[in-house]
Amino acid sequence: MDFTFDDQQLAFRDAIRKFLMVEAAPEWLREIWETRSGRSLDLRTKLADQGLTAISVPEPHGGMGLGDLDWVLAQQELGYYAIPDSLNDTAYLAVDLLKRLPAGHALAAQWLPRIAQGTARIAIAHPVNPFTADAENADLLLLWHEDEIHALKPAQAKLTLNESIDMSRRLYRIDWTPTASSRVCDASAGRAIWEDLLNRAGLALAAQLVGLASRMLDLGIDHSVNRKQFGKPVGSFQAVKHHMADVAVKIEFARPVVYRAAYAMQKGQADRAVHVSHARLAAGEAARLAARRSIQVHGAMGYTWEADLQMFMKRAWALEANWGDRSFHKARVAAHVLDPVAELGPAHTF
């Protein structure tokens, strides 16, 4: 029993953090927001140079062949810096889907090397999400249809842009017709792939939400240390301290749940769905509270466009309802907890 990350995993995380600290400063995010696609080729190239597009691509396809436990640390950093890029959909979710296609499928050999190199963007359409982020900007769409997997070029579908409060998210309604030639994989093989894709997406967002919560907490702390009222920093008042302390507690008890879920995914454990949903709920709660408390301690500044907090709050609100909203994940937890044969209580954590 050892619930820690090894030094190599932590060093990888630290490298990503250092890189994003420079390349994803808030003023840079604001510039990307203003572009038409909400994406930056320059940023994508840099992410690829850092190896982030290659994390879980198998080595024969030019990747690093790493797994969920490496990703979960990276995702937290992507959340902390509110990265405006479809890295997660492309390099984590689509890679997993492509890797698991029946052996020898042409699509895998065709796209995995390009993903690893950072020259492909892939968007994934699943009915749990009414809209698909980055569909127009993608080189390939992977779509769910009755558990089948279909693939299309964006031009082969009708895309309707739906603007999001998070300006870095370009959401599309996709109208398309499944055909024999768009079908990549039938439902019997597709079902398990989609199921795990849903779990991986839940895990990814949980980790990003923990990262976002930490960022919003840090912004709240910065503001309450610097802002003076009644002749002293507002952060010296208990009411403000307790707002921030509550967020810290939520984060502390969301993080291990997210790591537990990552382990369950990496090992393909039978109960991974409940761990992922638990992680999503815990991380979502932490992020919601962080947003609520951080805007409060920011005072009027928190309600402005100018304060950076808005970018992280908006991302958190958006992610929290994607890849399964709260009721979706609660239902999955309930299915486990209220199953009369479930083994609950002490000695059943692992």
Next chain:
Amino acid sequence: MRLEYTERQKAFRKEIRDWLAAHVPKEPLRSFDTEEGFAQHRAWERKLSGASLSAVTWPRDLGGRGLDLIEWLTFEEEYWRANAPLRVNQNGIFLLAPTLMEHGTEEQKKRFLPRMADGSDIWAQAWSESGAGSDMAAIRCKAVRDGDHYVLSGSKIWSTRAVWADWCFGLFRSDPASSRHHGLSFLLLPLKLPGITIRPIKQLNGLPGFAEIFFDDVRVPADNRIGEEGQGWNIAMATAGFERGLMLRSPARFQQTAKRLVDLYQQNRATADADPAIRDAVLKAWMDAEAYALATYATASRLARGGQIGAEASTNKIFWSELDVSMHEAAMSILGARAELMPHAPDAQGVEGWLDGFLFSLAGPIYAGTNEIQRNIIAERMLGLPRA
């Protein structure tokens, strides 16, 4: 990361499970805040100790078993799973002992720990005073040096278990000219010494779980002092860290309550489902109890790699105490109009110990440093917010 138990850990779990199955009293013991119940619980501690199970993380020569923290968590899981009796000596074993291990002399360890492990000495804590609660540095109880003794005068209050316990530990002002956290000494003393008067204080449940202790020129040998004279505050803070931090409230306790809550909900769904908030609270109880277990395993793993316990002492305390209150509130909601029934009421079938547990849960956010104090600690020491 490796979230599987080793063969050795699995074998240990089985051994504990089998032993508890054979030895846990079939009839629940009376409350240890009654004279009879206290004696029953002392006898249970002796039985645990006979199997080297009363203080499993201590070295063998002091009455323990030399186990690591993961094995301790395993032991706790089996213990709570078996509905074994509450630990009447928890103030000694989980709060004082870690301090003795770290700051006591070899002689003190040998003198106090084996008798603690086998239940010969049951310990009470004596921290608070009427004017020193959350503000513990306001302690006024005096310990005046007189040769190789201290002479104690003053009083302590909210002293848990002191009505029937044998010994107590606490902080006393050994330097009369000192103020705040300076000039305090950490002393251990028998509660039967001449000059000590114990005034029982009834708790919310009507039982004398607290006491006020009056010291009237009580002579305590100086070799009952832990650490240097005047260093008591730092030593006590270490104890407080352990108390909040890891050992006092192992996650298994809350996981067992969460499991019982799920069972209670399942048995009462016909009425409970009329309020969707109840189902939400039940699911949240399970999730939060698991989260606390996961966080504790993470801390134990980190300590095993040479890490130190840090701010999680305070985040833990807030998390488990609020979880415990929410779980019991949910149980009260499920029981509805039967929730107020005392366990011995003729129609109290099915209410089990929920009312008692509910009352006790309300103490959690108050003892061991109120949750408000914990939030200050988190804000100032973990988040770096300025002191007032």
